Amino acid sequence: MRIAVVGAGYVGLASALAWSHLGHDVRVLERDARRVGALRRHDDPLGEPLVPELLDASDLLVTSDASEAFARADMVAVAVGTPQTHGGRADLSALDAACATIAQAARPGTVVVRSTVPVGTADRLQRDVLHRSAVVSNPEFLREGRAIADMLRPDRVLAGGEGGQRDLIEALYAPILGQSFTPVAELRPDLTPRALVWTDRRSAELAKYAANAFLATKLSFVNELANVAATTGSDIRAVIEVLRLDPRIGEAFLRPGLGWGGSCFPKDTRALEALAMDRGYDFNILRAVIEQNRRQLDRFVALIEGELGARRDVRIALLGLAFKSGTADCRESPAVALAQRLVERGWSVRAYDPAVRERPCELPAAVALCDDIRDAALGADAIVIATEWEAFARDLTALREVTRDDLLFDGRCLVDPGDAAAAGFRYFGICPATRH
Template identity: 40%
Template structure:
């Protein structure tokens, strides 16, 4: 089948490359001429494991190409996916649909023959109705079905998630639309991926509800971590104990500095706004947002308490991106942490395996280091913020020798308190009582 993918951001590029790998003919469209030229040269604008090889192989096979002009790709397409950004609108938290609606108008002008237009972007409930209205207003003769097909990709594991999904949600009541999207996803039938057809508005809400629920699990275990510290329990054992109950499950029960990234903060805020617009209160989701914001700001105080104050001290920060295996700094917990450390008078040095170029845009006033040991050199405290695999087996003796004071604040619980105590560290983690120094 012929597919036009409008937008070459994270979702559009991963989805387009994977559809091409299924054997479809895919053209990815973006208004950013520089980005399109870079993609044609094989330069990938985001860090996602395996994406560069996937794009290269499908470009070589002539199943994937890139352009700035959607006219021909849309006219020839069986399905057109809208995968443009929907950032939080400044001032009120609503999703900004400017790019979605602009794409809908341009698609409408280029449509030729029966076409399924699919919103892949995360959009508020009812957006599909407006997209359909705009298309029919712009091109009354268009033979079109507008469907919703939300994405459920995890950064760092997006290709596997796309090819081995828990489910594929398609929102349309139109039989022709269901057939086209069924054919688009048919290659995944070998992986026995459940293909769930539902109404368009239901599909739109599924995406928001899923992200809000996962954000709630993270926030819940973070609050249990705070209680664990006070009562002398181990939050990791608590999480394992409740996660073995298959009604609860173990995923997203990892205590830490709070959630960030491109989806959870933005989508939970947007869901609250959608509910308010319909005179519904989502008290749990509202609380999740408030607790998470407070938690991210509180992490700097946790470091300060471990060091007995920060003024004039040097703090080494390991990990800046919101999670491993991505260079994404959007709403990363490291940002309020570092800002708080600076406000308390600390000098901050940082290292991240792939995220430092992006981090410099958010945190230009700190020093960046080439490896963890350079970062730790002369530091009065070291903070582990992102659980990169590169940080899981550090040479602890070397680390201690590099530091001015052997204080480690592990916000991801990578290490065991008894091991750190044996190496002579003052060690603070999340939701676990500190082990006395040996």
């Protein structure tokens, strides 16, 4: 199949590389000249595992020229960003611009919407912009840090459109559905084939928002539970273990933390809330989840202030900037928001994240970005863990040897309080040490 992909971000690039690996002829249209240059040099702009291997192995054509990208394409997939507007609704300007370009420069065919969009968007594009093509909604569920693995071994493939398009979508994903793709380095096909959930466009669009909203709800629930446990003298780690062992609840997304962030959950929860509200429905559980998430960071900041508020000349080593481990993505990261709150106190903050090499633009100028953990910790009064990188819990004794004082604030339930004590730290966190 000849495919053009618009947008070379996490979803666009992962889709393009995976489809190319499956044997499709793929071209990518990207408007960011720096990203085009990087991809042409086979540099990975995302820091995603397996992207370098696939870039080297593929003959992907990356261009900012629409006619070159769309030449001979049977299918165009759109994977541009859909950030939030001030009112919380999804900003569809990049998607609308991309679809206008497709209508103008591509020959009629199938247009696959991979971006996360409000219910009714694909119907509108079909009716108003892309009437000569068939529009299919094909939302993506990949996780950053595992983009290629999730593309090739997804939990399910979701697509919605007119019945006549189903065969094409099945052909597009055949080696993924059948788990018969050629291995990529250590990534091999699974033994279990994957299901294609084929539905109408509106259901596909809602299902994508539903998945993210549900996961955010689970995280907010467990954050709330950790806060309750702290007031009841219960051990939240034991409580979670009990939940984890219940298959109806499931193991994932049960680690309390600073709150969820990233490029998807904040905007998608707000977009779903706004979508419901625009149709006269008050999605009050979701509203509470969003509000809980806003308050979660406040609680952690209050915990730090409780210990350090009266001191002057406070030095903080902030461990982690990415919104979660396994990625360099700092968009809507609670760790970056925390950095902002700490410097507002007039404290000196030295930050380190193993994946973050370029300074995130939202990071306050007063925060020093360090090249290694020791550099960040040197002379610090407190270690503050803001992203759950396992490496941060590995050598606490070495950290304590270079810090000035012995406070450790764990915002991600990462460190075992006993290990912290053994290394000479006083432990404070979302999951406080409870010993009866």
